[in-house]
Amino acid sequence: MQTLARAEAVAAGRAVPAATVRHTHLGERPVVLVPLTTAGEAGAPLGAMVGTDRDEPTLLVVPQPLDRELRFGFFAGLASVLLPVLAEYADDTEVEPATRNREETELCADAPQIVVPNTAALEYVRLVGRSTRFLRTVEDPDAPHPVPVPVPLLGRWLTHYAERARTPGSALLLALTSVLTRHWTTGQSAMEDQHLGALLAWIDPPAGLDGPAGAARAQTGRGPDGLLLSPPAGPATDPVFDNRVLAPALTRYDRARAAGDGPATAGAEAEVRRLVASQLRPTWDDVWRGLDLLRALPEGGHVAERWKRDRWSFTGHRDRVRAGEPPQPKRDDAVTAAQKLAGRETAQARLMAQEALDDPLAMAARRLGGEAFAGTVTGVEMAYSEGRRPMPRPLVTLATPDLPQAEPGAKAYRAVPGARSAQTAALVSVLPLDAGGAEDGAGEGPGPAWSVTVRLTGGMGSGRTPKEGSVPEPGAAVAFTLFEHDPRGGPALPEAELTPWTHGGPPGAATGAPGPADSPDPVTPEDYL
């Protein structure tokens, strides 16, 4: 179906919808972060625009990316913007009532959402988290190169957000290109969609141009000075910008600083700031524009539930920080890794099921893939289970154009309005229908081609007679899915201290190394190369 959508977009000259609702939570006041890095250095920032107000971004610039002090100043600046926002949300809580599995707990009423332009920027956030969370601060007397106190805390939060972003359906940290491509399909390839400017040109073409032309302009259009009209969303900068414009400005700054010339240094720094801002501003505006486009979509039904899980994640980390726990280790131990994998698989299954239930377009894709089928009931035959207490097990036959890809006996599920969980059923048979209209396939809505019989196995109450309304009538429109609507997590994993011998035993025991988890990175005597 994606292929068809892309073809349609090509024909239309603009992007076509890939979703009829918004599947991603959008906060009222997201924090937008647009980072830029220096080419060649691992994680060396050049500058960033960050903030919650689209008209007043905070601009952070590192006029000499190789200078450690200036770099830490950048991180401190970033912390001074982000940490207060995090603190604000951390204190605004509500109480979650006790459930069967846990007692009454405090849950943050909302959580800050960070939006970056693309997946490369998200990776960069992950990198910054890693590079800063182990740094030693001025509070530590032995630290050779201490950093301002908030920096490692910032690192821990960024790491948490970036790790959470790996969970399907999470919205704490968003890469805008990923969210936009989930909701619109362009007439270019998925690779080209990673370019924010081009992507937006397809979704919302600039005046006078169509999608492809706008995208081409965004990707390669250069002005008379040779610079790209639409600077890359980063974090990497355009090499032409680096070579032609930035390098000379940085050199000027260096020279002025080395000469100790105050006013010249300030002037050179201002120049660098202006240049970096010129590369950041268009992307900054693009991100807000993209958010506006997304906000126009109505929110999907299960989005709030997924956001609640994100809020739990936020609250959990807040509690860990408050409890004084150490920063996240560099590498996961065996049990943590297995837990994360299992959790993400469940989250993925849940996300796909919920999107299909919220959005007819997503359900259409599942139907095309044989994972769901919908049609009209043509017959209902009552039957009962064997045993002491016969329970209703009616056979329902429906005519549907969809062909389910499953064996007889496979489980099916039907969403019943008003019920807490989906009604279960088992697939009995799939037979071709000899409807007249099915052959010529050229018509507008091809007639139903298959007659599918399922046996309902649940959701009918606990008596011999099915509950009112739980069994569909002939002529009713019904839809079944072959995937569960609310996948549950798997079995519990052993505690880390009980990691079995097959996986190396408890962490730290086998290797004897004092947990590479916690030691900060060795610092090199100089950073100037």
Place this chain on the structure above:
Amino acid sequence: MTQSAQPAARPEPPSAGLPDPGGFDPAAAAARATEAILADTLRGTARGVVVDSPPGAGKSTLVVRAARELAAAGEPLMIVAQTNAQVDDLADRLATADPELPVGRLHGSDSPPDPALRRHPSIAASTSVAELRDRPVVIATAAKWAYVRDTEPWRHAIVDEAYQMRSDALLQVAGLFERALFVGDPGQLDPFSVVGAEQWAGLSWDPSASAVVTLLAHNPDLPQHRLPVSWRLPATAAPLVSRAFYPYTPFCSGTGPGERRLAFGVKGDGGGLDRVLDEAAESGWGLLELPPRHTPRTDPEAVRAVARLVRRLLERGGTTWSAPGPGPAPLTASRIAVGTAHRDQAAAVRAALAEAGVDGVAVDTANRLQGREFDVTVVLHPLSGRPDATAFHLETGRLCVLASRHRHACLVVCRAGVPELLDEHPSSEPVRLGVTVKFPDGWEANHAVLAHLAEHRIRWTL
């Protein structure tokens, strides 16, 4: 061709780098290996024993024997298999081999065991491990074992299909036993995750890696054994499968040339289908090559070709004979299988077979054919009709399963143009530090199989 030919004299041993060239005796080699495995399992001091078992090498027989010997030595054990079908099969074999041995079949509440097990009074089925704990052998799927809590660990366990088990699945059950015998086929399909697991690539406990890889990464000194003989694959197939899919751990066929025969009661009519069937009877392989075209994967012509080939196979009244065997046996539909890469291809072939009036032939994907065995298989080549290869289609495990299910002959249906496709395949694969490079390489394996098949090619148009 004729049924009454004498069985061939004991053949010279096949190549593929096995020791003892003169007078190689497959039965003796297999017996030696089995004894060594059992010695390590019963009396060894290591916590684990790993056994690599190529297709048809008698893995299930080994598992049953090891279980019986452990039980006989008074050591209760648990057996972990990966699917309910595998569990039921093992339970059945155990009970058949030893009707006096009490076996517990543990299962989940919504996965009742195969009713056929009820004919064994020695098997008790329950959803509660407490009810079965005192039986010498308790068997269940890994998924069910993962939910077992608060039980005294078993001293012994046997983990079946350990190469197809994912590392995190092993993590969930390893606390239930102290020592284990791990048996599996390294050449078949690897476990995978639909969610990305790259962040743990290179970590010795990568949860998405295969259980054996993780086990050996942490316990490299465990004794590792190989079953050296495939009793299923005929002498015409073992060298190719061994060379292509097990380049560093070769094996050979348990039967020599001429000891497996396929013959047809009805003479060939000279048409393409019959010629490829004759080729397969003669050499154990046949490639039915359709004209080159780019098609979607449920290529109607290829599907029809497969169906017609199967029908013709049945129409010609095939008989199979296996040395030393009684007499030739008829080749019936239940001894034939069709293998595909995708479920929709399997569905299309099933429909085409039904339309052609053919009944009782198994049609399934490689995933679902794992562990099963037939006399003759017909395979729709994973790369047929494709404009390019992808990692999925090049995956060696898939082709290995499809090419190693047969006892007598394997026929492949494929459109021309695949060697060119391989030739033009771009390779800009990422390389993860710390991850051991896995052999065989998908490209090489596919190439080796195609090169071999080219020698048995019959071109045909629908």
Place this chain on the structure above:
Amino acid sequence: MSTSHPLTERLAALRGPSTPQRPLDARALAALAANPGCRRRALMDAAGVDKGAVAEALGSPARFGQSRFAFSRGHAFEARVKADGCAELLRLLGAEGRAAVPDLGAPGPKGRVERTRQALAEAEPGGWTLLDHPLLALEIAGSTVYLEPDAVAVAPDGRWTVVEIKSFPILDGGADAQKVGAAARQAAVYVLALAELDEHGGSRPRPEIVLVCPRDFSNLPTAERVDVRKQLAVTRRQLQRLTRISEIADALPEGTTFDLRPGPDGRTPTRPREELTAAVEAVPAVYAPECLSTCELAFHCRDRARAAGRVEALGRSLRGELGGLTTVEAVLAAAHGTCGDPTDPAVAALRRAAALRREALAAAPVVGPRAAADDEPVPAHGGGAR
């Protein structure tokens, strides 16, 4: 080596008589594997044509270029690794104590190649020898390609190991997998060249290379061994394919050339654009979006592919699903029922997809700020999702 090899002349003619050949290096050879089916690229790379200049002359300039920061960083890191007689490098290799670091200087590439060969032959067994910037040679498509690995180490057991120094970091034991893959492919070329030098039948060069990178966030180097057996097999195959370049050249119309005919200033091309375009189009290409990050001609090939409505411009994987439907037009016609064989599963699937999409979009509230204009009907502002 004879310089009047017919293929060399042929390729020179394709390039343009006055245009110097862009030397093939290990990176370029490794890149052959990126899209082996593309004859356009194969021919141009073999002929040493400056694809970037051609792209610009065709009006589709590429976005390539290296930032000088990246360059200076790489340079500085390598200098650090090799400082003090390659002390750091030797430490990483495990060469305790001293190692011989012979001088490989010689006039001209041939001299250096000979000097390298000599140094390898004279390496003392039982001790380490490190060759800093050796020069190796490979004969490819009739011409000699000079290859310069960062270093080659001879271990006490006599085996040779290629060392590649890169400036991307190894973070917590892992590195960017794409970059490691590219480095592995590049290093495999060096291993192959070394194998040519080995009179012992190619068993001396190890199929494992040593990758030296900055560790974590510092400038301290760290090393990892990388098994390049697969990359060796791939590169060998690709180099073999290169020998078929003459077939590709043969298929061209007489007199085809990619010569830009630079004008009097030696830089501005004077070749008419249509002529150049026709010459380029005479060699078939296989465009895929992946080309955009690896080949300078990608934008040109993309424009042509899009103009022709080819489906692979939308993504390599799409082709596999569509079988015989190779253009966007055909896809849409099949989907909307105006064309196409209903027994073709791709056509049937597209029709079904179109019907499902229509049904789904009709059932849902309006989507997007300016969606109204074209096809979808604008329902009344309804409640949330269905």
